[in-house]
Amino acid sequence: MATLTRITTQKKNKNRYNIYLDHGHGEDYGFSVDADVLVEYRLQKGMELDDATIRALIQTDTLHKSYTQAINYLSYRMRSEKEIRQYLDDKEVEPEHVDEIVKRLREEKLIDDQEFANSLVRTRVMTSSKGPLLVKKELIEKGVRGSEAEEALAYFPYDQQLEKATKFAEKKMKSGVKKSRRQQIQNVQQTLMQKGFSGDVIQEALSQLPKEEEDNSEWEAVVYQGEKLVRKYERKAEGYERKQKIKAALYRKGFPFDLIDRFLDEYTEE
Structure with missing residues (x-):
């Protein structure tokens, strides 16, 4: 004693x-x-x-x-149960204590994976450019069950997905005006897929892109890229051979043949 x-x-x-x-x-x-x-x-x-x-x-x-x-x-901020367990493990808390703490936190409503998932989805909708597939992946990585993640995605409805994807697509198109429209579209599609948007949303967003002044901007892009190619091949080829090299390069960049031919007629010599 x-x-x-x-x-x-x-x-x-x-x-x-x-x-x-x-x-x-x-x-x-x-x-x-x-x-x-x-x-x-x-x-x-x-x-x-x-x-x-x-x-x-x-x-x-x-x-x-x-x-x-x-x-x-x-x-x-709110945490998932997996995050809490990982944090306590990192602090070298005894496993039985981890279980007891998690149980108490659940009983006190301080951790709830469904509420955590709901909150994270709402936050991502408001503050990030992520699509629903990427948000779901993030939830799964944080230990949220698939069914809970799916339920939480109700806070990211189709109209908001489309609005977010369309805004991003418009911004991306404006930043790529020196490229062909086809190349711009491909880049937008690829980026939206990487951000976790579905094919249906992507196609709908692309269909809503403004089309005014499209021809003029495409022509400006051809001239910009074409002049770079003229300088590139200036000393490497002449006449017909140089034209063919420029033509092939512009085609690979996604420009239509009519604009390519127009550029070659106006900006190159035999």
């Missing part, structure tokens, strides 16, 4: 207390506990503590500290 001789407040953490014990050979530092544990066990000077009680106090305090860490981790 040990006698509790003194309780002092830690200097750097006013919510933690140092417990001093006398095992019959004078006072020594025993262990420290959080304020909640101090109150729960009603620790006070003069108490007699056996070894089993001391071990229980230390275990309870360790569990409490880990729970507090989890609460702090949750204070920044």
Whole structure:
């Protein structure tokens, strides 16, 4: 048995207390506990503590500290159960304590994978250019079940997907005016697929792209790319051979033959 001789407040953490014990050979530092544990066990000077009680106090305090860490981790944003477990594992929390903490957090409604998924989808809709397939992938990686992810995607309806995809496509087209329209379209399609939009949404978004001044911008792009090719082949080929090389290069870039021929007529010499 040990006698509790003194309780002092830690200097750097006013919510933690140092417990001093006398095992019959004078006072020594025993262990420290959080304020909640101090109150729960009603620790006070003069108490007699056996070894089993001391071990229980230390275990309870360790569990409490880990729970507090989890609460702090949750204070920044919602977390999935998998994220909480990974965080506690990284902190080297004992597996049985991890299970107990997760159970308590669930009971207190502090972790709920469905609510987490719903919130993440709403956030991505508002703040990112990701499509639903990429958002679902992110949810799965965070440990959300497929059925929960699907339910959460109800917060990303088709009309919002189309609006987001169309806005991105329009912006992408404006940034690629020096390329052929066909090449621009291919780039937009590829990027939207990488961002997680479905084929139906992509095709609908492309169909809504503005078509005014299309011919003029395409001609400007042909001239821009064509002049670069003229300079490239200026010393490498002459006459017909040079024209054919330029023609083939422009075709590979997605320009139509009528604009290619027009460029060759207006900007090259035999």
